[in-house]
Amino acid sequence: xxxxxxxxxxxxxxxxxxxxxxxxxxxxxxxxxxxxxxxxxxxxxxxxxxxxxxxxxxxxxxxxxxxxxxxxxxxxxxxxxxxxxxxxxxxxxxxxxxxxxxxxxxxxxxxxxxxxxxxxxxxxxxxxxxxxxxxxxxxxxx
Amino acid sequence: xxxxxxxxxxxxxxxxxxxxxxxxxxxxxxxxxxxxxxxxxxxxxxxxxxxxxxxxxxxxxxxxxxxxxxxxxxxxxxxxxxxxxxxxxxxxxxxxxxxxxxxxxxxxxxxxxxxxxxxxxxxxxxxx
Numbered sequence: 001x002x003x004x005x006x007x008x009x010x011x012x013x014x015x016x017x018x019x020x021x022x023x024x025x026x027x028x029x030x031x032x033x034x035x036x037x038x039x040x041x042x043x044x045x046x047x048x049x050x051x052x053x054x055x056x057x058x059x060x061x062x063x064x065x066x067x068x069x070x071x072x073x074x075x076x077x078x079x080x081x082x083x084x085x086x087x088x089x090x091x092x093x094x095x096x097x098x099x100x101x102x103x104x105x106x107x108x109x110x111x112x113x114x115x116x117x118x119x120x121x122x123x124x125x126x127x128x129x130x131x132x133x134x135x136x137x138x139x140x141x142x
Numbered sequence: 143x144x145x146x147x148x149x150x151x152x153x154x155x156x157x158x159x160x161x162x163x164x165x166x167x168x169x170x171x172x173x174x175x176x177x178x179x180x181x182x183x184x185x186x187x188x189x190x191x192x193x194x195x196x197x198x199x200x201x202x203x204x205x206x207x208x209x210x211x212x213x214x215x216x217x218x219x220x221x222x223x224x225x226x227x228x229x230x231x232x233x234x235x236x237x238x239x240x241x242x243x244x245x246x247x248x249x250x251x252x253x254x255x256x257x258x259x260x261x262x263x264x265x266x267x268x269x270x
Contacts, residue, residue, distance in 0.1 A: 041221040047214030054210065056221055058184040058248035083249070085180060088173035095169050095184055095249075107217070122186030122248010125211075 039100050040076070040124075048136055051106060051128040058122035059083060059095065065124065067117055072109045074128070077101040108134035163207065163225040168250075170228070176262050179236070179254040185226045186248035193250060197238045202230045204250060235260030 045052040055076060057065065065078040079099045084090065109131040116127040173180040181202075185193065188206035196203045205227040232254060240255040 043210070043212075043219045043221060044217040045212055045214035046217050050214075051217075052213045054212075056186040056248075058186040059182075060247065083182060084171065085173055085175075088175045088180060091172040091174060093171050095171050095182065119247075121189055121245075122184070127213075 039098060040102065042076075042102065042104075044104070046107070050130055051108075051110065051126075053104075053124075053126040053128065055102075055124040055126075056122065057119070057124050060119075060122075062119050065119065067115075067126065069110060069112045069115060069128070072106040073103065074106055074110075074126075075101065075103040076124070110134075163223055165225045165227050167228045168204070168206075168226045176256075178256060179232070181230070181250075181252040181254065183226075183228070183250045183252070184248060185245075185250050188226065188245075188248070188250075190245050193243075193245060195241070195243050195250075195252065197232065197236065197241055197254075200231055200234055202232045202252075202254070204228055204230075204252070206250070233260070 040055040040057045042053055042055045045054075053074070057078065057080075060078050060080050064081065065076070068075040068077075077100060080097050082097055106128065110128040111131050114129045118125045168183040168185050170184075171182045173182075181204075183204055185206045185208070187208040187210060192208070193204070193206040205225065207223075207225050209223050233256075235257050236254045237257045242253050244251045
């Protein structure tokens with residue numbers, strides 16, 4: 001009995017999907033490891049008065065990162081440059097170089113003047129204070 | 143041990159397992175020249191005191207634990223607290239005593255110098 005190529009494609013798609021769910025990094029068709037779900041990976045926390053965003057940016061310098069904010073639209077972009085030493089033979093390359101951009105629509109407007117950004121140990125941590133109008137308010141019942 | 147106690151014990155073990163950190167392999171680049179082998183491994187969020195590098199009996203093991211500093215309720219999460227761990231076979235010609243490591247911007251850079259005996263030599267040809 002013949003199996004249509006569509007069925008085989010569908011089977012491989014399902015396998016890829018399972019692999020991307022079950023492992024933090026999946027092995028791609030291209031050589032080396034790739035990060036599933038975009039780069040950089042980010043976490044977001046809501047602290048009531050502010051948001052905290054943490055992004056994984058190993059090997060990226062401060063000078064190669066850009067952060068833009070407008071209202072509740074946040075954009076992180078940057079470049080990961082090669083740190084391959086000169087005069088060495090290359091045996092294995094899994095740490096891909098890339099120019100990346102990720103954008104986020106936050107749940108509330110933030111006060112752009114009070115944003116704090118720290119790059120430490122390959123993690124970019126942003127503290128994004130919410131605009132006054134967006135902060136939670138206690139309502140007194142008369 | 144009665145059946146209820148056994149089930150309770152099994153459940154406790156399962157809970158303990160869930161609290162264990164997931165282990166993932168850090169991505170690496172490996173380079174070599176006449177003097178040394180260089181290994182660059184991405185371990186974002188791991189601090190110097192949480193990294194260990196062991197070279198023993200032809201095996202190089204690098205590992206590190208990441209504990210994130212969170213503030214507030216998570217809205218979305220794409221990465222977690224993890225344990226990075228990876229083992230490599232290294233040539234016996236590595237001078238283990240001179241291995242050194244530096245951590246910069248979430249990347250561990252390991253220098254594995256070759257032993258003197260393994261370095262290339264130029265042989266002078268004598269005239270007969």
